[in-house]
Amino acid sequence: GQNIDQPTEMTATEGAIVQINCTYQTSGFNGLFWYQQHAGEAPTFLSYNVLDGLEEKGRFSSFLSRSKGYSYLLLKELQMKDSASYLCAVMDSNYQLIWGAGTKLIIKP
Amino acid sequence: GAVVSQHPSRVICKSGTSVKIECRSLDFQATTMFWYRQFPKQSLMLMATSNEGSKATYEQGVEKDKFLINHASLTLSTLTVTSAHPEDSSFYICSARTGGVQETQYFGPGTRLLVL
Numbered sequence: 001g002q003n004i005d006q007p008t009e010m011t012a013t014e015g016a017i018v019q020i021n022c023t024y025q026t027s028g029f030n031g032l033f034w035y036q037q038h039a040g041e042a043p044t045f046l047s048y049n050v051l052d053g054l055e056e057k058g059r060f061s062s063f064l065s066r067s068k069g070y071s072y073l074l075l076k077e078l079q080m081k082d083s084a085s086y087l088c089a090v091m092d093s094n095y096q097l098i099w100g101a102g103t104k105l106i107i108k109p
Numbered sequence: 110g111a112v113v114s115q116h117p118s119r120v121i122c123k124s125g126t127s128v129k130i131e132c133r134s135l136d137f138q139a140t141t142m143f144w145y146r147q148f149p150k151q152s153l154m155l156m157a158t159s160n161e162g163s164k165a166t167y168e169q170g171v172e173k174d175k176f177l178i179n180h181a182s183l184t185l186s187t188l189t190v191t192s193a194h195p196e197d198s199s200f201y202i203c204s205a206r207t208g209g210v211q212e213t214q215y216f217g218p219g220t221r222l223l224v225l
Contacts, residue, residue, distance in 0.1 A: 035153070037214075042145060042155040089216070096118055096218035097202065 002026045004100035006088050011106045012078055020073045020086050020103045028093020034062050034073045035087040037102070043087055046073065075105075083107045112136060113205050115217040122193055123225055129189045130220045132203030138183035139205030144176070147200045147219070159186050193224045 003025045012018040024032070031050040035043035049055055049064035049071060061074040075082055088100040112135040122128050132142055141160050145153040157173075159165040159180035167173045177189040186205075190197055204216045 042143075042153045045150060045152040048150050087216075094118060095221060097216070098218065099216040101213070101215075 002092065002098045004088055004090060004098055006086075006100040006103045008101065009104045009106065011108060012075075014078055014080060014107055014109050016078050017074065017076050018078060018105065020075075020088075020105065022071045022073070022088035022100055024069050024071070024088070024090045024098070024100075026090050026092045026098050029066060030091040030093065030095060032062075032064055032071050033087075033089045033091070033097070034071075035089065037085045037087060039084075046086075078107050080107050080109070113139075113203065113215045113217040115201075115203055115220050117220060118218065119221040119223075121223045121225065124194055125192055127189055127191045128193055128222060129187055130201055130203075130222075132186045132188070132205065132217055134184045134205040134215070137205075137207050139186075140183070140208040141206045142180055142186040143204045143206070143214070144178060144186075144188050145202045145204070147202055153202060156188075190222065193222070195224045198222055198224045 006022045033048050034046040036046050037043040047062035049062050054063045059076045064071045085102040085104050087102045089097045114133045116131045143158050144156045146156055147153050155168050156171045157165045157167045157178050159178045161180045161183050165178035175191055180186040200219050200221050202219045204214050206214045
């Protein structure tokens with residue numbers, strides 16, 4: 001079956017760095033997405049990786065290793081507003097999105 | 110874990126026809142279901158929120174007469190795109206939210222609509 005795994009919850013300190021991991025097993029691969037979702041709001045697109053390597057976008061970076069079925073989202077210089085759920089989703093060979101359950105990130109002062 | 114399914118996964122239709130998309134929560138009862146629209150590499154845009162047994166709440170700019178939502182049961186919501194036009198071509202994603210103390214939102218795999 002198809003599966004996406006990510007930690008349920010993580011806690012980090014304001015100003016620090018946090019890495020949220022995502023592992024996947026899917027039938028085919030057409031890219032991996034990271035979304036940020038604040039409570040009660042729609043998910044916001046953060047990144048899309050389809051080739052191996054690191055994509056940097058400001059304070060956020062996303063890494064992909066297709067051979068390992070692994071991705072991570074790296075958040076630097078954490079701010080209180082980064083407290084949110086972070087969703088990992090993989091697009092399979094049928095261009096369907098397989099969603100992880102999301103990682104709730106709690107930022108403490 | 111909880112699973113949300115959508116049917117069909119993809120549909121191609123002629124301009125002017127209506128298309129119905131189903132969203133089902135397979136192993137839990139969803140008090141609330143959401144319908145989103147996504148353009149390539151963009152954030153999900155919330156179209157409407159539906160609660161079982163009541164009328165859907167539409168976001169500003171979403172035509173309720175064009176995007177008909179029926180939340181018939183705690184496990185099924187349908188989105189009907191009426192008189193579809195090419196600009197309605199998009200990726201439609203539903204999600205379902207469980208109730209209770211540990212409220213969690215689960216997303217469906219999406220339905221790709223292409224209107225010719």
